[in-house]
Amino acid sequence: MHEVSLCRQLAAAVTRATGGRPVETVHLRVGELRQVVPEALEYAWTFVVRGTPLDGSTLSLDHVPAVLSCDDCLLQTRLGPALGFSCPACGSARTHLSSGEEFVLTAVDVHDEDPADHARPAGDDAQRGLPDGALSPS
Template identity: 30%
Template sequence: MHEVGIVDGVLRTASETARASGATKIVSVTLRIGDMREVVRESLDFAWEALREDDPLTAEAELIVEEVHPRSACVSCGNEFDHDRFHLRCPVCGSGQTLTLSGRELDIVSMEIETP
């Protein structure tokens, strides 16, 4: 369950950043996660609920997730197309030579904090 490691890293980064900004509380953290990362949302939410309680700064923080669906470009014909995690062939020419343009993200987009 790599979701625990993801949440641990996110909470650690958010806490360090918030403390450096003089925050008294983290209200929310927004993540952008691509489908190709194969993050199980239920496991992510479970890990968030469990690990956020370890620090009073994050104890009530809300997790917001922006999902990013895969998009690729065909090296052979240049076509850009949306797809799922498993079907990466170009729908125009059938080539398997593609470059992933989006769908692999795992980013902290923003966080909302309270300051004195």
């Protein structure tokens, strides 16, 4: 089950990005050709993050269909079980997948541990021009 390995790598990336702040939701774009079983990924996440700062967080999956694009006639069509990699409109073999192979961390929802933090004056994040809870690129 490669979902466990994916969750371990994802948890490490989220932990680095959030700097120990409590995480509510991890948002992912997952292409249908990634061979990820959504239920297995969500289950693996719960036990991979158990006992870590990510414990209690959830995954939010945005499923991305596999789309075949023709380089000759520019047709874009969803890749189906009976469809090969030739263009169904013009027959060209000059095609490529324009989506469907993604596994991308798109966002992380974090929250402050202390509700009183919301009443504090503008802090470090505000000085850098980031909204509360936003991840800085550093």
